Amino acid sequence: xxxxxxxxxxxxxxxxxxxxxxxxxxxxxxxxxxxxxxxxxxxxxxxxxxxxxxxxxxxxxxxxxxxxxxxxxxxxxxxxxxxxxxxxxxxxxxxxxxxxxxxxxxxxxxxxxxxxxxxxxxxxxxxxxxxxxxxxxxxxxxxxxxxxxxxxxxxxxxxxxxxxxxxxxxxxxxxxxxxxxxxxxxxxxxxxxxxxxxxxxxxxxxxxxxxxxxxxxxxxxxxxxxxxxxxxxxxxxxxxxxxxxxxxxxxxxxxxxxxxxxxxxxxxxxxxxxxxxxxxxxxxxxxxxxxxxxxxxxxxxxxxxxxxxxxxxxxx
Amino acid sequence: xxxxxxxxxxxxxxxxxxxxxxxxxxxxxxxxxxxxxxxxxxxxxxxxxxxxxxxxxxxxxxxxxxxxxxxxxxxxxxxxxxxxxxxxxxxxxxxxxxxxxxxxxxxxxxxxxxxxxxxxxxxxxxxxxxxxxxxxxxxxxxxxxxxxxxxxxxxxxxxxxxxxxxxxxxxxxxxxxxxxxxxxxxxxxxxxxxxxxxxxxxxxxxxxxxxxxxxxxxxxxxxxxxxxxxxxxxxxxxxxxxxxxxxxxxxxxxxxxxxxxxxxxxxxxxxxxxxxxxxxxxxxxxxxxxxxxxxxxxxxxxxxxxxxxxxxxxxxxxxxxxxxxxxxxxxxxxxxxxxxxxxxxxxxxxxxxxxxxxxxxxxxxxxxxxxxxxxxxxxxxxxxxxxxxxxxxxxxxxxxxxxxxxxxxxxxxxxxxxxxxxxxxxxxxxxxxxxxxxxxxxxxxxxxxxxxxxxxxxxxxxxxxxxxxxxxxxxxxxxxxxxxxxxxxxxxxxxxxxxxxxxxxxxxxxxxxxxxxxxxxxxxxxxxxxxxxxxxxxxxxxxxxxxxxxxxxxxxxxxxxxxxxxxxxxxxxxxxxxxxxxxxxxxxxxx
Numbered sequence: 001x002x003x004x005x006x007x008x009x010x011x012x013x014x015x016x017x018x019x020x021x022x023x024x025x026x027x028x029x030x031x032x033x034x035x036x037x038x039x040x041x042x043x044x045x046x047x048x049x050x051x052x053x054x055x056x057x058x059x060x061x062x063x064x065x066x067x068x069x070x071x072x073x074x075x076x077x078x079x080x081x082x083x084x085x086x087x088x089x090x091x092x093x094x095x096x097x098x099x100x101x102x103x104x105x106x107x108x109x110x111x112x113x114x115x116x117x118x119x120x121x122x123x124x125x126x127x128x129x130x131x132x133x134x135x136x137x138x139x140x141x142x143x144x145x146x147x148x149x150x151x152x153x154x155x156x157x158x159x160x161x162x163x164x165x166x167x168x169x170x171x172x173x174x175x176x177x178x179x180x181x182x183x184x185x186x187x188x189x190x191x192x193x194x195x196x197x198x199x200x201x202x203x204x205x206x207x208x209x210x211x212x213x214x215x216x217x218x219x220x221x222x223x224x225x226x227x228x229x230x231x232x233x234x235x236x237x238x239x240x241x242x243x244x245x246x247x248x249x250x251x252x253x254x255x256x257x258x259x260x261x262x263x264x265x266x267x268x269x270x271x272x273x274x275x276x277x278x279x280x281x282x283x284x285x286x287x288x289x290x291x292x293x294x295x296x297x298x299x300x301x302x303x304x305x306x307x308x309x310x311x312x313x314x315x316x
Numbered sequence: 317x318x319x320x321x322x323x324x325x326x327x328x329x330x331x332x333x334x335x336x337x338x339x340x341x342x343x344x345x346x347x348x349x350x351x352x353x354x355x356x357x358x359x360x361x362x363x364x365x366x367x368x369x370x371x372x373x374x375x376x377x378x379x380x381x382x383x384x385x386x387x388x389x390x391x392x393x394x395x396x397x398x399x400x401x402x403x404x405x406x407x408x409x410x411x412x413x414x415x416x417x418x419x420x421x422x423x424x425x426x427x428x429x430x431x432x433x434x435x436x437x438x439x440x441x442x443x444x445x446x447x448x449x450x451x452x453x454x455x456x457x458x459x460x461x462x463x464x465x466x467x468x469x470x471x472x473x474x475x476x477x478x479x480x481x482x483x484x485x486x487x488x489x490x491x492x493x494x495x496x497x498x499x500x501x502x503x504x505x506x507x508x509x510x511x512x513x514x515x516x517x518x519x520x521x522x523x524x525x526x527x528x529x530x531x532x533x534x535x536x537x538x539x540x541x542x543x544x545x546x547x548x549x550x551x552x553x554x555x556x557x558x559x560x561x562x563x564x565x566x567x568x569x570x571x572x573x574x575x576x577x578x579x580x581x582x583x584x585x586x587x588x589x590x591x592x593x594x595x596x597x598x599x600x601x602x603x604x605x606x607x608x609x610x611x612x613x614x615x616x617x618x619x620x621x622x623x624x625x626x627x628x629x630x631x632x633x634x635x636x637x638x639x640x641x642x643x644x645x646x647x648x649x650x651x652x653x654x655x656x657x658x659x660x661x662x663x664x665x666x667x668x669x670x671x672x673x674x675x676x677x678x679x680x681x682x683x684x685x686x687x688x689x690x691x692x693x694x695x696x697x698x699x700x701x702x703x704x705x706x707x708x709x710x711x712x713x714x715x716x717x718x719x720x721x722x723x724x725x726x727x728x729x730x731x732x733x734x735x736x737x738x739x740x741x742x743x744x745x746x747x748x749x750x751x752x753x754x755x756x757x758x759x760x761x762x763x764x765x766x767x768x769x770x771x772x773x774x775x776x777x778x779x780x781x782x783x784x785x786x787x788x789x790x791x792x793x794x795x796x797x798x799x800x801x802x803x804x805x806x807x808x809x810x811x812x813x814x815x816x817x818x819x820x821x822x823x824x825x826x827x828x829x830x831x832x833x834x835x836x837x838x839x840x841x842x843x844x845x846x847x848x849x850x851x852x853x854x855x856x857x858x859x860x861x862x863x864x865x866x867x868x869x870x871x872x873x874x875x876x877x878x879x880x881x882x883x884x885x886x887x888x889x890x891x892x893x894x895x896x897x898x899x900x901x902x903x904x905x906x907x
Contacts, residue, residue, distance in 0.1 A: 127377075214418035221372050221413075222433050222485065223405035232432075236423045312423060312469040 007305055014297045018290070025289045026067050029282045036083045036280035057083060070286065080283035084276070089287035093269060097291055099169060100257055100268035106188035107253045111195040112246050118196070119203020124230055126208050134204075138197045146256070150190035150263040157186060167265035187264040191257045195249035202245045206238035240310045247303025251296045320347035321525050322371070322493055327384035329366050329375065341366050342549035343384070348493065353516065353526040355536045358546035359572070359813040360784070364529045368495050372411055388493065407437055410486030412515070414498035416479035420470040426481055427466035430488070437489040453484040456521070457514055476507035483511070483518060490522045497529040504676045504840050505884035512539045531813060533576045534886030537561055545569045561888060575818035577843040578888055583867060592825060594818035594847065629663035630802060630834050631687060636660045636696035636706070638682055656682040658858040659696070664802070669828065669835040671849030671866070673842060673881060679858035680838045681806055687836060688720050688804045689713050701801065718748045721795035725807040727787035731779040738775025741765070741794045750798060764797035768823060785816035789823070796827065804836045809844065821848055842869070842885045854878045
């Protein structure tokens with residue numbers, strides 16, 4: 001009973017955070033210089049007409065009324081009308097946002113698997129050759145730029161070896177799930193690069209620290225083999241930390257994939273947001289930021305609940 | 317020696333390699349015979365734990381066995397291959413560690429952990445059998461509600477319970493040798509005795525030997541058959557317990573035994589007209605020269621008992637209560653209150669040492685924090701020198717703060733590791749306006765160091781450059797620099813070695829005399845409390861059960877809780893003509 005209540009309470013906490021985020025997004029958009037209506041219509045319309053257009057978008061109202069209207073639109077009118085594309089914002093964003101989420105998910109899977117594997121290998125061979133080698137790799141990798149890494153991947157695996165497609169989300173004549181996976185590998189790898197290395201570091205550190213803990217000594221003194229110590233006892237005890245890092249990294253990935261999308265021509269939300277910023281398309285920018293923020297908060301919530309559930313001290 | 321179960325020969329262990337290597341265990345030789353309890357006793361850094369770890373091949377990564385041999389049943393252990401080491405771990409040698417709070421895996425239920433070990437030693441046992449063995453063993457170690465404990469996580473059990481589980485875990489395979497490394501150091505006195513009894517009865521039951529590593533002569537005297545005394549990596553003396561305790565051959569052993577506080581020691585010293593001092597005769601304020609020295613000693617019985625009543629008490633508590641609230645809105649837990657201190661009334665006279673005793677969790681520390689103004693009481697009044705600090709506005713309480721100062725148990729973590737100690741002493745002086753300039757603050761800090769017997773060159777040292785005893789002296793100097801009236805000492809010596817503890821206790825007695833201080837002393841070692849304190853208060857579950865003069869500690873009519881605490885003190889047992897000296901002598905001292 002207590003846990004259900006706790007989860008409900010935590011979910012409720014998202015509402016005020018979203019309100020603050022929405023207010024900030026709204027203000028940042030309005031308070032920076034530039035006027036989308038001027039830019040788009042001033043050339044072939046009279047000042048009176050421009051003013052009328054501005055009024056039709058509700059941009060002549062006081063700021064707080066504009067904000068209230070926008071929040072209402074988020075629920076009822078698909079996030080308001082895009083100024084440039086003249087369509088409801090969510091109609092424009094959602095299909096591409098789904099693509100962004102697909103790429104993010106691929107990144108998360110790659111990050112979780114590779115990060116944990118590298119971390120475990122390094123941590124269990126602490127101070128050994130494999131540890132040093134893995135850490136060298138992590139050090140180097142952490143300093144790579146995502147663009148450059150993506151281009152190198154394309155050069156090797158698409159241009160040189162021809163194993164994997166270089167860009168886009170599906171082959172020209174369409175394709176099934178396998179085709180999608182093939183297209184996901186390279187952008188997924190480059191998106192996950194930094195997060196993988198962060199996770200590897202934490203996993204390694206966790207294993208090294210837990211190896212020195214008293215309970216590991218207890219079970220070692222009872223003759224429990226090293227392999228089992230790592231797999232059962234150490235693994236279970238670093239699991240909450242690993243889940244926590246993965247949760248944080250999902251947040252980084254959601255925002256990070258936007259760069260990768262431009263390298264790999266992935267039809268995600270990234271290009272749209274960049275265009276929206278250039279055109280000062282307020283509703284579109286705000287809608288995009290809100291979507292990303294909402295995902296970020298949901299991921300955080302899920303992470304917190306999972307981590308709590310994994311910790312016997314916080315159960316019951 | 318023939319027939320030894322465990323035989324350690326000229327074992328040496330070094331930290332690091334090459335010329336910089338530090339030898340921490342130096343040609344140690346001893347035997348553990350079947351069925352006996354062998355104790356290795358020594359102060360911190362003597363190498364006793366490393367010796368024990370070497371037996372199981374569990375040395376830290378950077379420690380290496382450089383020479384010697386360890387054999388069990390005549391079978392060499394040191395050269396055993398990795399897989400055979402694993403084989404005799406647990407099955408032939410079991411080990412119980414010092415810190416029961418961290419020695420069990422926090423993420424698994426007790427049952428799961430026990431059954432894992434059972435499965436390891438008896439792969440053929442069925443699930444049902446494993447469960448039964450686990451349950452039986454929990455009963456063997458004195459846990460009645462085995463079913464509950466099996467399904468509990470370690471954090472749901474008390475320290476004593478966890479140590480019982482550890483003992484079950486280490487002995488359920490019936491090892492020939494059980495190694496217990498400071499098994500009771502982290503536990504309070506009452507539980508300590510139960511655990512020692514249990515260790516002995518368990519090893520009797522399995523017919524195995526017990527190798528006990530400890531720094532506490534009380535533990536040795538209570539539980540050991542034979543003893544080896546270790547100092548700086550060497551065994552300086554080993555013999556039957558009674559010989560080592562009554563007729564120690566080595567000077568170091570003698571100095572250690574003399575440093576052990578005993579119930580009634582103070583009154584025996586008074587009878588013989590000797591100063592109230594622990595350790596080597598006279599004792600010295602400087603930690604460097606533990607032997608020799610004179611020191612202006614206080615006569616043992618506390619001569620100021622009579623002339624004290626002329627002045628009003630320094631601290632008076634009337635019906636003080638404090639509740640803590642756990643859980644509540646936003647935590648997902650039900651809001652609960654529990655009473656840490658309930659309706660306590662007491663007074664502390666000027667110049668008096670007032671002792672507070674009680675089991676852990678009885679509210680001693682909370683009460684001391686209330687008196688020291690670190691917590692605010694919910695009800696009642698705490699009058700310090702005529703002013704009720706429970707109701708004083710913040711600014712005025714702040715002005716009063718220099719007059720009551722704390723010295724805490726953990727000297728290491730109560731000092732800032734990145735600031736030289738001189739700075740740590742002089743900063744509060746500047747803050748409270750006790751020193752006009754930084755130079756004046758430094759001068760005062762040097763004076764304070766002088767008071768606690770440290771040279772002023774120590775002002776520039778960092779805490780990690782000091783020993784445990786020196787750190788505690790710094791803690792006392794920091795408190796004294798502010799010229800307090802009341803010093804609140806929260807178990808200031810319980811983390812220290814016996815000889816260091818003796819030095820600190822002697823120092824405290826000197827300082828009280830010299831500076832006309834009043835102490836509130838919290839302790840769980842009753843021998844220490846009796847030695848130092850004039851009056852003693854007994855707390856249980858936040859309630860003050862009784863107060864009495866230190867000399868009346870063992871008098872008839874003491875509250876059962878006090879009796880239990882007293883019974884838990886491990887007496888130094890001497891089998892010479894005087895019989896057990898502990899209780900008998902204390903009884904004689906009753907007025």
